[in-house]
Amino acid sequence: MSNFLQVLIDGILSGLLYALVAAGLSMMWGVMDVINFAHGEFLMVAMYLCYWIGEILGIDPLFSWIAGGIFLFLMGALTYRLIIKNSLGKAAMAPLLATFGLSMLLKNFCMNRFTPNFRLLSGTIMEGKTFEVAGAIVSLPQLVTAIFSLVVLLGVYWLIKKTRVGWAIQATAMDKEAAELMGIDTENIYLLVFGIGGACVGVAGGLMTTYLAVHPEVGGLFSLIAFVVVALGGFGSIPGALFAALLIGLVESFAGFYVAAVVKYVAVFAIYLVVILIRPKGLFGW
Amino acid sequence: MQLRKRSMFAVLMVLVFSMMVCSSAFAADKVIKIGALFPLTGPAAVSGQNCVNAVLAAADVINKANPDINAPLAAKEGLLDGYKIEIIKADHQGKPDVAKSEAERLYNQEKVFAVIGCYNSSATKPASAVAERAKKIFMCGCSSSAALTERDYKYFFRHAPTDAIESKEFVDYIEYLNKEKKAGIKTLGVIYENTEFGKHAAEEAHKAAKAIGLKVVADVPFNNGATNLNSEVQTLKAANPDAVFGAALGGDYSLWVRTMKQVNWLPKIALNYCTGYQNPAVQKELAGDGDHFMGGMGYSPALAKEFMPEAIKIEKKYYTPRSNQPFDSDSIQEGVMLFVLAQAIEKAGSLDTEKVVQLLRTEEFPSVMSLSGKVKFEPGGQNVYALSVITQIKDQDYKTVFPLKYKKSEPVFPMTPWDKR
Helix, strand or coil, X not given: CHHHHHHHHHHHHHHHHHHHHHHHHHHHHHHHCCCCCCHHHHHHHHHHXXXXXXXXXXXXXXXXXXXXXXXXXXXXXHXXXXXXXXXXXXXXXXHHHHHHHHHHHHHHHHHHHHCCCCEXXXXXXXXCCEXXXXXXXXXXXXXXXXXXXXXXXXXXXXXXXXXHHHHXXXXXXXXXXXXXXXXXXXXHHHHHHHHHHHHXXXXXXXHHCCCCCECCCCHHHHHHHHHHHHXXXXXXXXXXHHHHXXXXXXXXXXXXXXXCHHHHHHHHHHHHHHHHHHCCCCCCCC | CHXXXXXXXXXXXXXXXXXXXXXXXXXXXXXXXEEEEECCCCCCHHHHHHHHHHHXXXXXXXXXXXXXXXXXXXXXXXXXXXXXXXXXXXXXXCCHHXXXXXXXXXXXXXXXXXXXXXXXXXXXXXXXXXXXXXXXXXXXXXXXXXXXHHCCCCCEEECCCCHHHHHHHHHHHHHHHHHHCCCCCCEEEEEEECCHHHHHHHHHHHHHHHHCCCEEEEEEXXXXXXXXXXXXXXXXXXXXXXXXXXXXXXXXXXXXXXXHHHCCCCCCEEEECCCHHHCHHHHHHHHHHHCCCEEEECCCHHHHHHHCHHHHHHHHHHHHHXXXXXCCCCHHHXXXXXXXXXXXXXXXXXXCHHHHHHHHHHCEEECCCCXXXXXXXXXXXXXXXXXXXXXXXXXXXXXXEECHHHCCCCCCCCCCCHHHC
């Protein structure tokens, strides 16, 4: 029973983290129909930023995630202004290839500046802290990350559903020309969406430095899973991203323990394929 | 007369200029290109960069006059009649298909004389197959999959002990602990990356365990570069083996250790193949969490102090300035392979591949950077003097605990539980 509970808790905690990483991507993809191939590298940049803030200034990731969120908001907005905006309306693959180029640039820049060494923050407030629930061990850093994920996701959901800016985002996603005719500045909306997308992944990356090593390749598998979460949950849907991420976390965890550890990602991608075949728009697609 | 003088001057200038061009052309020709094919990006990039740095350090020892280093080819500059080694770096990203195409590029376009590589056994396998087809030399330092030297290749040579040798050493140590320390180690768990290296290591672990009646209660492969190892460690914890053999590279190794801490579980003893365990940079990041884990090593600063003093000189002069750390057990072996190749070329007196290969197959070479002090290859290319010892990490320091001949420290056994550290 404690094994079952442990696997369940691990699955939920992983799922909530995936949801936060994927939320930003979901918005960019859903609103602008732009695939940001540099999403994993955004995560890596946030992790490096919070790692160095912790290492040099001694500020714990429990607080430095704010810097991660702000920096990645600006980075997302800048990416839109300097790269995406200039590639939209050109060749169909231009934005995709541009973000791919950006991902290579960021990865190789970090490789060059920080070497491929794995960097792990030690002496953080939550380091190694755990507690037991009915025989299952819960990692405090992962739990806190998961709680932050939920809060940020709820915040983004509220922003989209309950505010005028959110309605403008939805309108832009549905019909850009009509939104412009209604007086919505779609350029600013795009900028904001890229910024919010970056901020989500920035917060995730900042918090992850409490328990994961930072290195130039760290974003790789996270971004792949984020793509699956977005496609599974439905482009642009925050509840969809949350549901899909939890599903993926649980499938990964249960398949990994009860079937074989090596098949955990096979199970994730198999479910993704099945859902996409049955419902190409994803579970909660706009 | 004036015209004749001018003509003669012009002819002289042309001659001098021609000689300058020719001599620089000859000088340019006196280069032996050697490919260094390693994972310079990707999950094993840290180790790959260290391997390249070790090869570059060895090249510096050969190319420059180093009378302070007592090693073959160190005292004079270059090889043969003034040839210099030029290292051509290539990155296979830890991917077998990239390793194959990069090996083809190195041999066919860069015209390298030999390739040294590839760290990952999964990359070494296809890259060395390219070399074998092209009848070119492939020198492998630390890839440990036993299968590599079971192919009966003619142009492939490997320095490192295989997983089979390390597995045997691990179970020998377990037998010793059971007999002398009443350790009561009866069950084994194996956790390994799902690659050529990991699968072969696990296969050899199973064979070695069977040989001493150790029951394998958990066999846990995982995908390298995973986002988490929760299920993997949970599987180990549920089976609760007395001993665990691990084959996890770089970041996966630190994730494995941290996840075990998170679930508050440890076996009595954890022994690692050539993995992240051997990388001082990984241990530095793990700090105290890395303590009491064990693994096979062909090099540690403490071992070098006693058995490889010249290696320390090379390390200080040419390696540490590049890598900011001492040699590690993997990287040093790649440097050794360049030294061995250079000695074979020098002995052959030419760059005739067949002559050099013949010498590599038959001769014994002194090696100041090998624990055994010498290298000799058997048919198939395995170094018959391959040697590793079992070390344990204490305060980020590798302490030799087995074989008894090399023992420098009493092992901490069983491993101290996380909540008592």
